[in-house]
Amino acid sequence: MCDIARPLIKNKLINLQVTMLCLAAVALARPDKPAPAGYGYAPPTPAYAPPQPSYSAPQPSYSAPQPSYEKKEEGMPFDFEYAVRDDYKGLDFDHDSNSDGKVVNGQYRVLLPDGRTQIVTYTADHHNGYQAEVTYEGEAQYPEPQPYKPAPSYSAPAPSYSAPAPTYEQPKPSYGVPH
Structure with a gap:
């Protein structure tokens, strides 16, 4: 037998064993088979019963309200x-x-x-x-809406300086007469 065939045969045997175990479990858990009798004791009966009411409903102790619309209280000035x-x-x-x-x-x-x-x-x-x-x-009016344009809340600042006086002179030549 070659080395490749051994694991395949081994896996098939394991699958067969698992299938047989599942079939045995299903056969043992048949619904037509009666349940086991238990451990030989009867199931407990409930010892608690709700108490019966020992009182009667109270009788109404109120009378119908009297109409209050006949008596008006005077308001404050x-x-x-x-x-x-x-x-x-x-x-x-x-x-x-x-x-x-x-x-x-x-x-x-x-x-x-x-x-x-x-x-x-x-x-x-x-x-x-x-x-x-x-x-x-008045008369109803429906004017065309105008876009909102807020008025400026400030004015341009007044200049607080004077224009500078020119401080430069005509440049003197820095080169000499060529030789």
Whole structure:
């Protein structure tokens, strides 16, 4: 036999042995064969059982809420006013309001992006609720947007020196007369 054939035959024998062992394991682990009886004792039965409730559900001890919309508390009198105007960002709005404790009267104004001013005049009380009247001042405008060009925040510096006076003389020849 040559030296090359021996390892091939040896590998085939090992593969055959492994295959035989696998077939024997499958034959021993057949599902139709009953499981072994164990070590001669019965499996344990659970000794714990959840306890049964020994109480009854509590009876509700509340009553239905009474409607509170019949009784209105009188408000506190107040008077306030504020305004904001920022021309750089295009903001302009204000609000003023006053109350005698029963009725609130007020007005607010807002500059809209289209150039109009929206004015809301309102009255609010417990009997009529919030009543508002909305009006507009001005005409809606939609101009073409212009590119932003910031104005310079500085100017060119003024010179703080004078022009230099010339300090040179006409050069003298440095060569001699040729021989």
